[in-house]
Amino acid sequence: MAWLVEDRLKPYRAKRAEAYLTPEIKKLVSEKYFPRYPTKHAALLPLFHIIMHEYGYIAEQAIDEAADFLEITRAQVQDAVSFYEEFRLTPSGEYVVNVCRSIACELCGHKDIIEKIRTVFGIDPGETTADNKITLFEVECLGACEQAPCALINEDLHGCLKADDFAVRLQQLPAAASNGHGHRH
Numbered sequence: 739m740a741w742l743v744e745d746r747l748k749p750y751r752a753k754r755a756e757a758y759l760t761p762e763i764k765k766l767v768s769e770k771y772f773p774r775y776p777t778k779h780a781a782l783l784p785l786f787h788i789i790m791h792e793y794g795y796i797a798e799q800a801i802d803e804a805a806d807f808l809e810i811t812r813a814q815v816q817d818a819v820s821f822y823e824e825f826r827l828t829p830s831g832e833y834v835v836n837v838c839r840s841i842a843c844e845l846c847g848h849k850d851i852i853e854k855i856r857t858v859f860g861i862d863p864g865e866t867t868a869d870n871k872i873t874l875f876e877v878e879c880l881g882a883c884e885q886a887p888c889a890l891i892n893e894d895l896h897g898c899l900k901a902d903d904f905a906v907r908l909q910q911l912p913a914a915a916s917n918g919h920g921h922r923h
């Protein structure tokens with residue numbers, strides 16, 4: 739009997755001319771991380787963090803470039819990037835709101851916060867508002883349980899949240915480019 743084999747490799751999207759792994763990024767990784775580890779492969783996670791910080795997500799082309807740079811296969815890069823939920827494969831809005839859903843925050847009303855955001859902004863976790871301003875995620879413990887319930891707006895922690903006030907805070911976020919997020923898309 740012949741096996742039917744599904745080709746899961748999607749057709750490759752058009753490449754942008756400019757590399758995601760800029761000379762500056764390669765230099766940083768080469769000088770700071772390669773000396774720390776026995777193989778280039780081991781610098782994969784630090785490289786992902788740099789890419790996330792620069793672009794806000796890890797583009798398909800960046801996965802290919804990382805494989806070349808670290809001298810590993812694309813599948814090895816893809817495996818790692820898809821394992822950790824903080825690495826995203828699609829662009830996010832200007833503000834990424836990560837609401838903690840772990841036990842302390844759950845007990846202190848994380849569901850109220852998610853529900854309020856759903857009502858006010860019309861998005862569920864994993865979605866972005868139509869104006870591309872806010873992307874909502876639920877994440878595990880942010881290490882600030884004493885401030886439960888809490889959330890990150892980009893990299894800033896907001897604790898002891900009340901759903902109504904937090905929704906107002908999100909509505910009052912300034913427009914793009916003045917949020918200090920630092921992503922270059």
Ligand code: FES
Binds near residue numbers: 838839840879880887
């Ligand atoms: S449970 Fe939410 S910060 Fe720890």
